[in-house]
Amino acid sequence: MKVEVRFAGLGGQGMVLAGQILGKAAVFDGLFAVQTQSYGAEARGSAAKSEVVISDKKVWFPFVRKCDVLIALSQQALNKYVEDLKENGVLIMDSGYIKEAPRSFKGKIYSFSFSKIAKEKFGNEIFANVIVLGFLSEILHLVSEESLKKAVIDSVPSKYERENLEAFDLGVEIAKRLKG
């Protein structure tokens, strides 16, 4: 078993943290995981991506080449990385930031305005990343929900723990609704 996940968006959207949380949860589950990231020199606004490779064996090559799951929170990120998505892969995208759905990709697409609902429910778009993690957890079960929540608590400032767990649960709910 080997799954390669790429989170991509703009600096400040919490894509790097989302990857860290997923990787940490995989290790909590007793799996092997490597997380890497790249971002521009600017703190916010430039392209940012975070990659996680999860496997039941030691992961040597640390980067994603062809990904199984792409989470795109900006049009730029989608345009840049959709080509590396496997044919039978899964695309999760933020419809608030992405106006043009990819024509080339024929696999499964989940589209929802994660950033908008984050702003509505928590007053800040920054919670979109954890909503996405809840969403991802419900549709793919790459790692256990329990470990993911534990990793969220372990990774966010303790004073925002409650909001983040609520955001996670919201993501799970949205996924359940979309799945029907």
Place this chain on the structure above:
Amino acid sequence: MTLKNKLLEPGEHFLQGNQALAEGALFAGCNFFAGYPITPASEVLEHLAKRMPQLGRICIQMEDEMASIGTAIGASWAGAKAMTATSGPGFSLMQEFIGYAFMTETPLVIANIQRQGPSTGQATKAAQGDVMQARWGTHGDYMPIVLSPNSPQEMFDLTIRAFNLAEKYRTPVVLLADEIVAHMREKVVIPKACEIEVFERKKPKSKNEPFFGGETIPPMPSVGEGFNVAVTGSTHNEFGVRFTADPEVHRKLAERLVGKICLDAERIFDVETYGIENCDVGIVAYGCISRSVYEVIELAKNKDINVGFVRLKTLWPFPEKFVKILAEKAEFIVVPEMNLKQVFYEVQRVAACEAKVFPLNKVGGGEIITPEEILAKILEVRT
């Protein structure tokens, strides 16, 4: 992480390479850190700025890299286990003080998280371009100890080893990592503190002992303990007295500085080998690139090619013995590295006429050399 006033709990953690390095330093007994922020090493300072005060130890952000290493050298002479961390541009600035640390035989750990150079280069992009600078960066004769980790686990383990070697051989030790390994997050298994071997420097018993000669690795007093220590970067006799006119004094000192490392090189080398006794093709690699090589071994097997692999965990002193064995067995050796042929020439020197050596180089943009690229090189040189 919400740890307070203690070392990491034993068990599995998911750590960034730089964090693992910092936590390793804490286990090794590092009680003085001085640094100046620089991508991609900043997390070491950031992490220790939080952790050192929790443990009652000192972490100080200095005004630049020269002040950082200078302060660390001073702290070491006050009896501390000292470290600094930087990247290429800072490592360049530190070279004069690194020479001073070699000459004064000051135990010290310098972490250099390599990025793309020369000069400010590409700040956020990985490279392996400082291998030769770590060997020859400061002037004069010396033999450095330089370690090369390939995972967050080794950032932890080799940092502890770096401190132990620094204390044992009374010398600066460079932990030469790269941006990929430093920023990668992965599982790190932390042993119990009592299971970690920690080496302490040998101290003199009396004022009459020579602190700069006599034995190959002389004992080191701390200032303030009443030993009347004189420390100078100029040529000095075994009592530390400046003595620049006598060629014999310098010869003896320089030969001891190089000899104390070279004569014990077999104990310092640390390599990981795979299938070197029975191989068609050899690969020598280190740092992040070695992670690609493990996949190449599998890919090559599918094409009935046996790969022998020497992974250099110690870059200097250069582990010649293992490269020699590889050269005797393999017809040719590929050296993939993220610079323009730095370790390649060293492998070529050691392999001499035994095996043909081919470079595979990639610089710019911090892009790792992929398993497919290494395999393609192997197939190319085989024909």
